[in-house]
Amino acid sequence: MSGESSDGGGHSHGKKRPAGLPKNEKLVWDVLASTHDPLKAYEILDKLKDKGVRAPMTIYRALDGLESKGHIHKLEGLNAFVLCNHEGPHMVQTFLLCENCTNVQELELRAVEADIAPAVKAAAFQMSTARLEIKGQCQSCAEAA
Secondary structure, eight states: OOOOOTTSOOOTTOOOOOTTOOHHHHHHHHHHHTOSSOBOHHHHHHHHGGGTOOOHHHHHHHHHHHHHTTSEEEETTTTEEEEOOSSSOOSEEEEEEESSSSOEEEEOOHHHHHHHHHHHHHTTOOOSOEEEEEEEOOHHHHHHO
16 A cells, blocks of 8 residues: 655655655655565666656765665665664664565664673774564464465
8 A cells, every 4th residue: 555645745754754855855754654665676667757856866865865875774684775764863773674565674672782882892803784584474364364
């Protein structure tokens, strides 16, 4: 189910678009906000063709900008992007990925971050991001099985 509105700005996540984004980042953020499904770069491009966006590099630059600001996350296992559901950037990101449907849920696990950060520091390593992708079945798919 995609809660897309006709203006492309339907914010079904209930999150307000971050202030001060460049035009292309606003467009990409709005597309991601219009659905709960993770989207690949070319799926975003398809949704923005009617807005005059035709170059894949435009999408990739906007995705890079949004990710570096902590507004979205790339799910490596799906090669797709979702909005961040936290306020502001965070170093440890945890996701539940349903292997049957497109359901993705971001969890806030402060204990995981509290355990990882000191261990990484003790190893004399400077962490930029840690992403944990937990694969399995969402409740709906498990009940349907």
